Amino acid sequence: MHRPSAVEAEIADELAVVRPALVSRYAAALPGARAAVLSRLWRGLAHDPLPWVARREPDRDGLTLRLTDGRRLRGPRPDPYATAAYVTVVRLDGVAYGDPARLTGELAVPHSASFAAELAHSVASLALSRAGAPEEGGEDAGEWPRWDWEWEQRVVDGHPFHPNCRSRPGFSVADQLAYGPEHRPVVELGLIPVPAGDCLVTGVWPEWLRDGEQVVLPVHPWQAAHVLKREPAGRMAARPLMALRTLALPAGPHVKTALSARLTSSVRDISLGSVAASAVLSEFGESMAARADGLLHITRTLGAAAAGSADLAAVVRESPQEYAAAGERVVPVAALAATGLPRSPAWTARFARLALTVGLRLLELGVALEAHGQNLLVVLSPDGEPVRLVYRDLADLRISPARLAQHGIPAPELPARMMTDDERTLRRKVFGSLVAGALAGTTGSGPALRVALESAVRDLPRTPDLAALCGEPLPAKALTLMRLSPRAAGDEWAELPNPLQGEPEWGRPRNPAGECGDSGQ
Numbered sequence: 001m002h003r004p005s006a007v008e009a010e011i012a013d014e015l016a017v018v019r020p021a022l023v024s025r026y027a028a029a030l031p032g033a034r035a036a037v038l039s040r041l042w043r044g045l046a047h048d049p050l051p052w053v054a055r056r057e058p059d060r061d062g063l064t065l066r067l068t069d070g071r072r073l074r075g076p077r078p079d080p081y082a083t084a085a086y087v088t089v090v091r092l093d094g095v096a097y098g099d100p101a102r103l104t105g106e107l108a109v110p111h112s113a114s115f116a117a118e119l120a121h122s123v124a125s126l127a128l129s130r131a132g133a134p135e136e137g138g139e140d141a142g143e144w145p146r147w148d149w150e151w152e153q154r155v156v157d158g159h160p161f162h163p164n165c166r167s168r169p170g171f172s173v174a175d176q177l178a179y180g181p182e183h184r185p186v187v188e189l190g191l192i193p194v195p196a197g198d199c200l201v202t203g204v205w206p207e208w209l210r211d212g213e214q215v216v217l218p219v220h221p222w223q224a225a226h227v228l229k230r231e232p233a234g235r236m237a238a239r240p241l242m243a244l245r246t247l248a249l250p251a252g253p254h255v256k257t258a259l260s261a262r263l264t265s266s267v268r269d270i271s272l273g274s275v276a277a278s279a280v281l282s283e284f285g286e287s288m289a290a291r292a293d294g295l296l297h298i299t300r301t302l303g304a305a306a307a308g309s310a311d312l313a314a315v316v317r318e319s320p321q322e323y324a325a326a327g328e329r330v331v332p333v334a335a336l337a338a339t340g341l342p343r344s345p346a347w348t349a350r351f352a353r354l355a356l357t358v359g360l361r362l363l364e365l366g367v368a369l370e371a372h373g374q375n376l377l378v379v380l381s382p383d384g385e386p387v388r389l390v391y392r393d394l395a396d397l398r399i400s401p402a403r404l405a406q407h408g409i410p411a412p413e414l415p416a417r418m419m420t421d422d423e424r425t426l427r428r429k430v431f432g433s434l435v436a437g438a439l440a441g442t443t444g445s446g447p448a449l450r451v452a453l454e455s456a457v458r459d460l461p462r463t464p465d466l467a468a469l470c471g472e473p474l475p476a477k478a479l480t481l482m483r484l485s486p487r488a489a490g491d492e493w494a495e496l497p498n499p500l501q502g503e504p505e506w507g508r509p510r511n512p513a514g515e516c517g518d519s520g521q
Contacts, residue, residue, distance in 0.1 A: 356456050
């Protein structure tokens with residue numbers, strides 16, 4: 001019998017006080033939550049370029065990692081694109097571990113203790129999320145949500161590949177129930193007025209968020225209580241979205257708030273630089289979407305404001321639902337698996353073709369979208385067919401001035417961190433988020449992703465970018481390595497087996513040419 005970790009027990013004790021009706025469901029959800037997080041962790045251990053892994057030895061029954069200190073780590077054959085919890089035990093020198101936090105602690109590598117603590121939070125919070133979710137066949141069964149935020153609140157498990165998919169250190173049980181979108185709360189945003197002269201404002205700040213000579217900033221209640229330590233002057237009801245710090249106002253726009261808590265990997269503030277660049281970036285994004293033959297919309301930033309620091313800032317932008325015609329719905333890609341809509345291999349292939357057509361077209365022009373399952377949304381026709389895409393939150397774009405110039409497009413005045421002509425950086429941004437993220441999360445396994453990609457790439461224009469997608473390993477953020485390298489700046493990357501090259505463990509001989517053929521270049 002598994003002994004609950006200290007964090008699991010702490011969550012249970014808090015839950016018994018604030019929501020006792022969920023205690024038994026929470027306890028029942030813990031084994032599945034451990035397996036879900038362990039499966040994500042095993043993906044990282046199996047594929048991330050970890051400096052203390054000397055070599056990896058696959059065989060018919062599984063994978064053995066030989067560590068630099070002589071120990072052996074053994075687990076099942078990894079599928080880096082699997083979203084199901086398929087790993088229940090990993091053995092370290094023959095000792096079985098079903099708890100990802102305990103395994104990580106026993107590895108005793110640099111920074112493993114802090115990462116183990118994050119994993120313990122991830123397991124407990126994931127079990128709490130599952131405990132509060134509607135039961136299968138309940139209120140969500142077979143129905144399309146009416147409001148845009150309802151789609152997002154159906155995503156219970158968080159990031160499909162990150163071991164910290166539900167890690168929320170600093171959030172109590174009461175905080176998670178009050179603010180976590182999967183718990184479906186109404187959040188009372190605080191309203192803090194700031195003299196206009198003390199505030200950086202770009203775009204057109206809404207009149208309903210002004211009070212005479214003051215700019216009124218929406219503030220997340222956790223931020224107001226724990227960071228700003230001030231009582232707001234007023235309140236505004238909103239619904240939290242997948243990003244947790246971004247909320248939907250009733251029948252209106254979305255508000256992105258600063259939230260100085262570590263969620264998944266990062267502390268989510270809104271930098272002064274991003275506020276300053278928001279209007280230019282929004283206008284540039286719209287102009288580039290117009291070149292995608294009507295297949296892409298960009299949600300416009302209506303206004304951004306900051307009062308002297310990243311701790312007190314907000315961005316107001318359009319709801320993606322603005323781009324739905326009569327009978328259509330706009331669904332975040334991460335929510336597709338939770339919609340209950342039928343998704344056949346043929347449907348997935350059509351969606352993959354749409355997503356790659358847009359992603360590669362923008363990349364050719366010089367814009368690399370970070371189109372993961374949260375930023376990328378798909379417009380579904382009344383009968384559920386994917387017809388267009390919507391992209392939101394432009395802050396993590398990468399833009400190539402050289403590629404723009406080749407098409408006669410002037411480069412926008414944006415922060416230097418967003419500008420690069422490095423082909424590898426641009427392709428990593430697109431392929432790592434769109435293919436290894438959004439499409440992999442939609443298909444749910446390597447074999448299914450291969451089928452979708454093979455069908456999708458056949459009709460795409462033969463470009464060097466497509467050749468790279470088909471013929472090279474697939475990049476993905478090395479999420480486990482990044483959490484074990486907290487002092488390293490920027491992203492770290494792993495190279496995953498490319499489904500288009502027919503990995504042997506997926507039942508086909510390896511084909512280095514992929515399915516794309518000659519690029520024609």
